[in-house]
Amino acid sequence: MPLLTVKAIEAHKPQTRPYKLTLDRGLQLRIAPDGVRTLLVRYTVKGTGDERQYRLPEEYGHKPGQMALAAACAEAQRIRALARGGIDWPEEERVRVRTGAAARKLAGTDEHPTVQSALREYVLKKRRAKDGLPLKARTKEDYLKMVEPGRQSRHGKKFADGLLFPLAQKLLSELTGDDIRSHYEQLLKKSTREAGYAMQVLRAVLRWHGVAVPDNPLSIETAGKSRIVLAPSIGKPVPIPAERLGAWWRAASTSDRVAADYYRFQLLTGCRGIEIHGSKRYGYPPIKVGDVNIEAASIVLQDTKNRRDHKLLLSRQALQIAKAYCLERDPDAPLFDIVDPRKTLARINAAAGTHVQGHGLRSTFASIAEELVSGAVLKRVLNHTISNDVTLGHYVGKSEAQLRAGWQVVADYVEAAANAEPQAQL
Structure with a gap:
């Protein structure tokens, strides 16, 4: 008979650290902080002096795919009985599974x-x-x-x-x-x-x-x-709160670090971080000094996430940042020569009282632009696909002047927030 009843077991709740309960001779229940209840069988094989432990494949519980108390006790008694006869059933089962997996792999022609x-x-x-x-x-x-x-x-x-x-x-x-x-x-x-x-x-x-x-x-x-119904994925945008936007921009503008300018540039353009700094791991090139067309105030991003080139039409503020990193530099050098800018972002957040992360700056750009420009302009400046939108894909056209105005109005909004907020606090 088990040492604890089902009611007594259910009375034990998760704690900050995992802990164990003894349910029966050689059978324990481990309760993790996240509520997962694992069944552990302790046994000693005849002829050996070391005690071994085996985790039962099912969690403790009474739902489908879980193991009830009575079944767990019976399984523990079976394993321990075999061990007393010199049979290490868990180890033999592991060998059987590995052998079967190897055979199936060979059969996978x-x-x-x-x-x-x-x-x-x-x-x-x-x-x-x-x-x-x-x-x-x-x-x-x-x-x-x-x-x-x-x-x-x-x-x-x-x-x-x-x-x-x-x-x-x-x-x-x-x-x-x-x-x-x-x-x-x-x-x-x-x-x-x-x-x-x-x-x-x-x-x-x-x-x-x-x-x-x-x-x-x-x-x-x-x-x-x-049927398994797969709902469409829904993002969880975490932009800079509107009331802290000015503080964030001022904190980023007063930093003399390259990473701070990189983050300001990302906010002004709405780009994905990987489109700016690239990734050796995935073979994405960074924006290079030679990619910046200062006269046309533009940059062409090659082979972006939707498999198309994307032309950035820089606002005055974004162009000013880019120009500063183009002066007297090798055309093949990365525009923002950074390795891990996250510490800089943490300092900016601490100074501004914000918690935004890299992709949150793209969300911030989109959240600002949503109120200031049309949906057609917003989709195009964010470089979102419009292939499934018949109206935008086949009927609505936007000139470069209209798209540039979209980037500019967001940059002006950010700059105005930075200039106006100190006065509002007086």
């Missing part, structure tokens, strides 16, 4: 690919229907990480496995609707957003390979009650 090899082929060969271009480097890396085990840091810290790693060695021909549904439910326990993202990628891979999974919960042909 072109004719019978695994989820992992199918995703890798998708990343390598996928071309966009509208322009025939391959996936961007960053997208490729994000997808490939989904089927890889979590890396280990040099200090021994284990990072989380990829979102689709538990399915990675599953043959596509053996993948079932229950496999997909069960994995989706496990991901939901951690993050709704990540669960949806993983399912979107898996659905794309299955469609690209033309695989028909029986009772596929990602298929529109599956009954609604059995």
Whole structure:
């Protein structure tokens, strides 16, 4: 009979640190600060002197996919009984799983690919229907990480496995609707957003390979009650609060650091950070001194996120910043020669009483522009795709003068906020 009743167990709540309860002989429950309840079996194999520990695969609980108290006690007794007979069942099970995974990996040929090899082929060969271009480097890396085990840091810290790693060695021909549904439910326990993202990628891979999974919960042909409905992703913009905009701009303007000018330039242009400083990891070039056309007050960003070039029409304020970093410098030098500007942003935030991060400056630009310019101008200056918008894509045209005016009105608004706020505080 268990040492604790279900009612007594439920009375124990998460604390700031994980702690353990003894449920039965050799059976413990670990309660983590996030509420996860893990079942641990302690046993000693006959002929050895060391006590070993095995984590049961299901969490403690009474919902589908969880293990109730009675079942956990029975499983612990079974493992301990085998150990007393000299059988280390958990270790034998681990060997069996590894051997099976290796066999499935060998079987994952072109004719019978695994989820992992199918995703890798998708990343390598996928071309966009509208322009025939391959996936961007960053997208490729994000997808490939989904089927890889979590890396280990040099200090021994284990990072989380990829979102689709538990399915990675599953043959596509053996993948079932229950496999997909069960994995989706496990991901939901951690993050709704990540669960949806993983399912979107898996659905794309299955469609690209033309695989028909029986009772596929990602298929529109599956009954609604059995279908996984993937809601469209919704961003969480965190712009600079309007009442602190002037303080932020003054704090950034009084700093003599290159990084501060980089952040001011990002706010004035609404660019993504990676479009300005580039990324060696993903093969994105930074804006270089030679890219700045001072006479035309413009910069052309090459092959941006939506796979198109984007022409920045600089406001007077943005041009002033850019010109300062072009004087007597090598045309191939990065316009803003920075490595990690985040410490500078932290200092600016501390001085201004704000908490904005890099992408939040793009959100700030958009939030200001939304009230000052038309929707057509806003979409174009932010370099958002308009392919699905018939009106904007086929009927509404905007001249460079109109687009430049959009950037200029935002810059004037920011400058006015910085100049007006001190007077308002008197």
